[in-house]
Amino acid sequence: MAGPRSVLLGIETSCDETAAAVVARDADGNFEVLSSAVASQIELHARFGGVVPEVASRAHIESLNPVVAEALVEAGIGGDQLDGVAATAGPGLVGSLLVGVSAAKALAMVWGVPYVGVNHLEGHLFAPLLEEAEVRFPLLVLLVSGGHTMLIGMEGPGRCRLLGRTLDDAAGEAFDKVARYLGLGYPGGPVIDRLATQGDPAAIAFPRSMLHDGLDFSFSGLKTSVVNHVRRNPDVDAVDVAASFQEAVVDVLIAKARRAADGIGALGMTLAGGVAANSRLRERWLDAAMADDRRAMLPSLAYCTDNAAMIAAAGLWRLGAIGPTSLDSGVDPNWALSDTTS
Amino acid sequence: MLILGVETSSTQVSCALGGHEGVRSAAQVNRDQRHAELLAPMIEQVCRAAEVQYRELGAIAVGVGPGLFTGLRVGIATAKAMAFALRIPMIGVSSLDLLAFPLRFSPKTIVAVMDARRGEVFSATYRATPGGLQRLVEPQVGAPAELAEELRSHSGDHLLVGDGAVRYAEHFAPGKGIEHADRALAHPSAWALVQLAHAQAVREEFVAPEEIHPTYLRKPDAEANWVQRPGLLPPTAAGGRP
Numbered sequence: 001m002a003g004p005r006s007v008l009l010g011i012e013t014s015c016d017e018t019a020a021a022v023v024a025r026d027a028d029g030n031f032e033v034l035s036s037a038v039a040s041q042i043e044l045h046a047r048f049g050g051v052v053p054e055v056a057s058r059a060h061i062e063s064l065n066p067v068v069a070e071a072l073v074e075a076g077i078g079g080d081q082l083d084g085v086a087a088t089a090g091p092g093l094v095g096s097l098l099v100g101v102s103a104a105k106a107l108a109m110v111w112g113v114p115y116v117g118v119n120h121l122e123g124h125l126f127a128p129l130l131e132e133a134e135v136r137f138p139l140l141v142l143l144v145s146g147g148h149t150m151l152i153g154m155e156g157p158g159r160c161r162l163l164g165r166t167l168d169d170a171a172g173e174a175f176d177k178v179a180r181y182l183g184l185g186y187p188g189g190p191v192i193d194r195l196a197t198q199g200d201p202a203a204i205a206f207p208r209s210m211l212h213d214g215l216d217f218s219f220s221g222l223k224t225s226v227v228n229h230v231r232r233n234p235d236v237d238a239v240d241v242a243a244s245f246q247e248a249v250v251d252v253l254i255a256k257a258r259r260a261a262d263g264i265g266a267l268g269m270t271l272a273g274g275v276a277a278n279s280r281l282r283e284r285w286l287d288a289a290m291a292d293d294r295r296a297m298l299p300s301l302a303y304c305t306d307n308a309a310m311i312a313a314a315g316l317w318r319l320g321a322i323g324p325t326s327l328d329s330g331v332d333p334n335w336a337l338s339d340t341t342s
Numbered sequence: 343m344l345i346l347g348v349e350t351s352s353t354q355v356s357c358a359l360g361g362h363e364g365v366r367s368a369a370q371v372n373r374d375q376r377h378a379e380l381l382a383p384m385i386e387q388v389c390r391a392a393e394v395q396y397r398e399l400g401a402i403a404v405g406v407g408p409g410l411f412t413g414l415r416v417g418i419a420t421a422k423a424m425a426f427a428l429r430i431p432m433i434g435v436s437s438l439d440l441l442a443f444p445l446r447f448s449p450k451t452i453v454a455v456m457d458a459r460r461g462e463v464f465s466a467t468y469r470a471t472p473g474g475l476q477r478l479v480e481p482q483v484g485a486p487a488e489l490a491e492e493l494r495s496h497s498g499d500h501l502l503v504g505d506g507a508v509r510y511a512e513h514f515a516p517g518k519g520i521e522h523a524d525r526a527l528a529h530p531s532a533w534a535l536v537q538l539a540h541a542q543a544v545r546e547e548f549v550a551p552e553e554i555h556p557t558y559l560r561k562p563d564a565e566a567n568w569v570q571r572p573g574l575l576p577p578t579a580a581g582g583r584p
């Protein structure tokens with residue numbers, strides 16, 4: 001590793017995970033994750049069937065210091081050896097964002113280093129770069145989570161263009177709602193993924209909304225179809241519903257991702273966001289990339305879901321390309337990805 | 343020992359620095375919902391004005407509420423992170439105690455009343471003692487009309503302080519044993535916090551950052567609903583992550 005190396009502490013509290021990580025970047029722009037700690041609140045929210053913002057904010061207040069301590073200890077680094085502290089400043093739940101941003105600014109002040117406010121979505125786009133050294137651009141990124149479904153063209157780190165997005169529910173939201181309707185609990189993604197392995201994906205022909213229609217998505221009709229089908233066929237096997245529903249979602253995601261990748265002449269295609277943990281999506285992603293002769297990148301599950309390593313990486317890039325964020329900046333719960341780049 | 347105090351439980355953001363010789367520097371701004379933008383630069387400014395480096399601080403004091411949740415999150419997250427990074431202890435003080443503090447020489451019963459939004463107030467009652475203030479009624483949340491009725495049922499003179507008393511002035515009409523403090527004292531201040539915290543520091547009443555918890559006095563909405571009607575929520579027995 002040559003040249004100056006920068007090391008950042010990243011903090012992520014935009015939703016229901018309290019996370020901190022230490023990431024280094026060498027002169028060639030390659031990232032090295034020195035530590036990545038996450039305190040999940042899933043248990044706290046499970047009984048409500050979804051994330052409760054006030055519950056999330058309160059949990060972040062309690063977990064943040066211990067998670068930061070864990071990240072620093074694991075990285076074997078003291079606060080005074082850092083080159084900055086980054087935190088997610090949006091989009092996300094305002095009360096949750098405030099905890100991470102306030103703590104990050106406080107740490108940066110005390111350690112006498114810059115603070116960097118990072119866009120959470122931009123963070124997700126850095127996740128694939130954490131593990132792969134020689135990424136060739138342009139890269140097509142499918143960002144799928146409980147809050148987002150987006151197709152993004154990346155011409156380089158931090159240089160991205162939104163190509164398509166969901167017009168209603170996010171893909172992960174559809175998983176949660178269907179799971180909730182079927183009485184499977186929360187979060188819906190992992191449960192449906194598990195059930196689907198025992199079901200027939202062709203058992204029920206659920207609609208593929210807007211399949212041949214541009215690069216935007218719509219999942220609310222699919223959710224309604226599932227509800228109607230189960231209502232009309234109360235004896236249907238839940239594993240077939242899960243498998244058929246999942247297949248309908250994955251079909252649309254894959255078809256649009258391939259079309260978007262063609263459109264920008266992508267050399268590679270990568271997944272990001274919590275739904276990127278879905279085993280069927282990962283399998284079909286690899287097949288699609290191979291069929292189209294593109295390099296497929298599948299980040300580790302730990303970097304697909306919300307984590308702070310991706311925030312630290314985005315912070316390192318932002319610090320170098322744009323500079324520190326002023327201490328009098330706040331949070332932006334609706335910070336759009338398009339506002340992060342010029 | 344030098345103590346940095348941070349108080350953000352109302353619409354006011356305030357910060358002060360002091361020690362045995364009293365408050366050395368302080369700042370405050372009242373601009374609703376701007377806690378996150380205002381606090382960090384204010385801390386820098388207050389320390390610079392006192393010519394104090396962060397590493398010279400001996401403790402971080404923070405107003406722990408009750409108060410506006412947004413403000414509390416900013417103040418407490420900031421204070422806890424500073425104490426963590428500096429490896430110094432903390433002192434948490436009730437924001438209602440801070441409201442009452444400037445009136446500690448009054449012979450009347452002091453009633454600290456903060457606006458809790460949603461038509462309610464946070465309140466606590468105090469009386470002056472030689473050592474400072476003694477709480478007569480612990481912090482609580484409720485309708486201003488109920489508090490007013492409660493006060494009127496007691497004989498004796500009450501001195502009300504806080505933005506809750508100002509906002510719901512119609513319930514707390516002066517006369518008949520009710521009097522209002524100067525409006526300049528309507529928000530808990532870091533100036534009072536540093537003085538109260540110093541008294542605690544002398545007695546070595548410190549806590550670790552992980553022992554600082556906000557005083558909410560209200561459950562999260564979803565939790566309150568859960569307690570009221572669990573039958574309406576979807577089954578989660580099969581839920582959870584594999």
Ligand SMILES: [Zn+2]
Nearest residue numbers: 124145273306
């Ligand atoms: Zn995310």
